[in-house]
Structures are given as C-alpha cells and as structure tokens.
Amino acid sequence: MKSFHSTLHYKSLALCLTLVLTLGLSPSSEAQVPVEASPNQALLLQSQDPQLAANKRLVSDFWREVLEAGHLDLAEKYLTETYIQHNPNVPTGRAGFIQYFSAFAKAKPIKPTIQAPLVSIVAEGDMVVLSFVQKIDNPKDPSKNATTTWFDMFRIENGKIAEHWDSALLNP
Numbered sequence: 001m002k003s004f005h006s007t008l009h010y011k012s013l014a015l016c017l018t019l020v021l022t023l024g025l026s027p028s029s030e031a032q033v034p035v036e037a038s039p040n041q042a043l044l045l046q047s048q049d050p051q052l053a054a055n056k057r058l059v060s061d062f063w064r065e066v067l068e069a070g071h072l073d074l075a076e077k078y079l080t081e082t083y084i085q086h087n088p089n090v091p092t093g094r095a096g097f098i099q100y101f102s103a104f105a106k107a108k109p110i111k112p113t114i115q116a117p118l119v120s121i122v123a124e125g126d127m128v129v130l131s132f133v134q135k136i137d138n139p140k141d142p143s144k145n146a147t148t149t150w151f152d153m154f155r156i157e158n159g160k161i162a163e164h165w166d167s168a169l170l171n172p
Helices: 004-024 050-068 072-078 094-102
Strands: 079-085 118-124 127-138 141-157 160-166
Touching: 050 072, 050 118, 050 127, 050 141, 050 160, 072 079, 072 094, 079 094
Parallel strands: 079 160
Antiparallel strands: 118 127, 127 141, 141 160
C-alpha cells in the first residue's frame, strides 16, 4: 500500500507533467500572463480547518522570522532537530540549516508579513506550500524579463517543520 506522501508525490508529478506537456505544445508558448503577488496575505493564512490554518501560520512565521529577518536563534522554535532538507545547497538537520544560513544571515527587524512577493499559501494534511513570484531574464533578449513561480514545500510534524523541498539547483 502506498503511503500518503508517495501517492501525493506521484499525483504531483503527473500534474506537473501534464502542465509541461500542455504548455509546451501550446502555439502561443511565448506569451505570458505575469505572475502577481497576493494583495492580502492575511487571507492566505485562513482555512476552515484550524489545523491547516495553524500549519500555514507556522510556515509563514518561520519564513518571516528566520529566513527573511535572519533570526537563526529562532530556528529551534520552528525546525525539528532532524529536519530533512532537499535543497542540494543546504545541509540536512537543524544544525546544518543554521550553519548554512549563518554564513550570510544578518538579524534585522521582523516584519508583520512575508516581504518576498507571495502568490499563495496552500495547506493539505501535514504539507504547506508557499509560492512566490520569481522574475527571470529572457535568454533570447536580455533587455526583457518574465515572471514565473518559485515553490517551497514544507512537511509539519508535531507542530514543527520536519522537511523542506524547493526547486533550487546546485550553486556554482
């Protein structure tokens, strides 16, 4: 019997493949509707399910306080000690996370909302996905750019972040 996560993984892969094939075969694949940030992050944190709302808030607070404001001293509040990292540049484990980000994180005031251009926060079961606007240069014409979407996905375990995925590539 497949686990919830592997079933979710296969469904996600199938959806991504369908989107890639559909968009790739589109005759107007050069055209784009720009990705835009949500005008109201408070609405994104809401859910009819109180546990999903709590999971969204946990990830949002982690993002604001630890990643954006650089308060690595708060990592223990948000990350399990055995935190699993799937970004190829960041070591796994809470200690590895802190070590990696301490090389460039500088503590600054914590803002009330996520400062990166946040598109959505989606929660299902023990998973939370943040999606952001990402501006990219057009390789065919450096004077032009486009927007796409960056995703970060987190798995919550006992009220803390236990696992993270994103689409980061190895740093050169």
